[in-house]
Amino acid sequence: MVESIAGIVGPPNVGKSTFFAAATLVDVKIASYPFTTIEPNVGVGYVKVKCVCKEFNVKDNPRNSVCIEGYRFVPVTLIDVAGLVPGAWKGRGLGNQFLDHVRRASVLLLVVDASGSTDAEGRKVKPGTHDPREDVKFLEKELDMWIYQMLKKDWDKVVRLVEVAKRDVREVLFNRLSGLGIKVEDIAEALRESDLEVKRIGQWTDEDITNFIRNLRGIAKPEIIVANKADLPQAEDNISLLKDEYEPKYKVIPTSAEAELALRKAAKAKLIKYIPGEKEFEIVNRDKLNERQRRALEYIRENVLEKWGSTGVQDAINTAFLEVLGMVVVFPVEDENKLTDHKGNVLPDAFLMPRGSKVIDLARKIHSELAEKFVSAIDVRTKRRLGGGYILKNRDVIKIIAGR
Ligand SMILES: Nc1nc2c(ncn2[C@@H]2O[C@H](COP(=O)(O)OP(=O)(O)OP(=O)(O)O)[C@@H](O)[C@H]2O)c(=O)[nH]1
Ligand SMILES: [Mg+2]
Structure with missing residues (x-):
């Protein structure tokens, strides 16, 4: 059975841990420099659906989930990993040990800095100067290269097993790639999509292999693009560019993880009433807020909620599990x-x-x-x-x- 795990991956410093903290309320290290996260964070986030309690007109007693004002929040696992930099598959940055955590995920949240204020290495640059589309490209390439090296190791043996020992090609590829946490059916589907069902494996070109890998990744580790830092003014143009380039193949969800984290913390402290994913919040007691908090909430209302309809964090999780994974x-x-x-x-x-x-x-x-x-x-x-x-x-x- 598919486990409900989403992997939060992306370049350093784009807000992966902030997204994770906002979704799980687990206290993790967040800082404005690359490689803040080293060991992966694992926590519980929630998919949000309309509960059936209202429809049946009952008061429910949820045990494995939570019901807040007619919305049922169903737990899923989120994994926040260290930032990926170009060349991670061959050990650059924090190496590829954290890519190994991706194996557990059934869907990937590819987080990029939509405001263009961090480069591919996670260094701060002038807002609007880095193109986040480049990050999506390099992230996909990293994932592909990671699979490629798994497959190319002992390629001769793979070929021999199929051609000499007459073993089933799907089974051989599946065993070779078992570290990815994929299914035999994924392999079969990728072979079909790559037109490699009948071509003898000994005759596969390098292009065939890369093609197969790209298709396999799309099937086994489907993704959505989380365009974070949408609260910053420079994000707007980049979000349009990301949508133009990647939709409808991948969903692009504008998010402000920082805004979601602030709202959930304020709600937890009973300063505001806020249901995750909603487009508004209500200030409970104005006098309890200091001037800075009041201004921050106003900023969020204007630059995130009114502009984008929500902070996008709940939307991203829902899209990943309910739409992409179905x-x-x-x-x-x-x-x-x-x-x-x-x-x-x-x-x-x-x-x-x-x-x-x-x-x-x-x-x-x-x-x-x-x-x-x-x-x-x-x-x-x-x-x-x-x-x-x-x-x-x-x-x-x-x-x-x-x-x-
Ligand atoms: N403006 C804005 N800043 C954000 C947002 N999300 C995160 N940040 C800031 O971006 C910086 C990096 O955040 P982290 O969550 O530590 O980023 P990360 O991707 O986990 O970084 P690494 O662990 O180093 O890979 C911090 O200064 C955050 O406050 C956002 O939605 N908007
Ligand atoms: Mg982090």
Whole structure:
């Protein structure tokens, strides 16, 4: 089963850790110089969906997730890694040990500095002078080279296994690339996309290999582009350039991680009311704010929320899991009338399931025994009977019926 992990990758000093801290409220080191982060940070962020509690008019008791004013926040894992610089795959910067953390991720958030105030090495430059499109290019190249070196090591052996030992090409490539955390089906799909299904592997050119890798990366580690520091005036033009260049192939999401972090901290301190991802906040008690805080909040309202519609942080996480990976949030219940589990908790769980998951997969996720004794299921919304093969939709509420 796909794990719900997003890797936050990008050049140094672009705001990866700020994004991570904003999304997880884990206190991590943030500073305006490159390579602030050395060891990766792992934390819990949330996908946000409209909870079904309002629709069913119930007061819920979430256990594995959180419900805030009718929005259900479902946990996902975020990994913030050290900055990548050109040549990282061959050990430049902090080497490629942190690329290895990318293997765990099923989707990548490619963070760039949209304000163009840091160069590819993470050094500060005059705002607006660095083109973030270059960073997307080099990041992709780094990832490709990382896969390339994995594959080229012992290439002769790979060829021999397929051509002499007559082993299945997909299986051989899969074993060779197992460190990437990919599936055999990903390999098969990449071979198809690269027109390499029938070409003998001994005759692959270097171009064939790079082509295959590029396709494989797109399938196994899909990405979105997080255009950070959107609060700075220089970001606007760059965001248009990024969108022109990369959409619709990749989603480009303007973000201000710094604004999101400030809003969430202020909300935690009960200075404001703010639901992550919303386009506005409410000041709870004006007198508790000092002049600097008041000005900062005003700045965020004007230059981030009113301009971009939100800080973009929640949008980026939602886009990665719900759109790019196509995952769905499902609410399992044991009592289809009260919407409770056996302890009486109303809508206790919200599970994030991979694209194409079936009712039987949900049963398995709840308990392996439930899958073994599966009889049928009920779509609680329509009271319709469902077979194990029913493909789950986002925000389905499901009761599983099992035999003895
Ligand atoms: N204006 C602005 N500055 C930001 C934003 N996000 C982060 N920063 C600043 O950018 C600098 C770098 O932030 P970090 O989060 O440490 O960046 P990083 O990408 O994790 O850096 P490394 O760990 O060194 O690779 C800090 O000074 C942050 O305050 C943002 O949305 N807007
Ligand atoms: Mg960092």
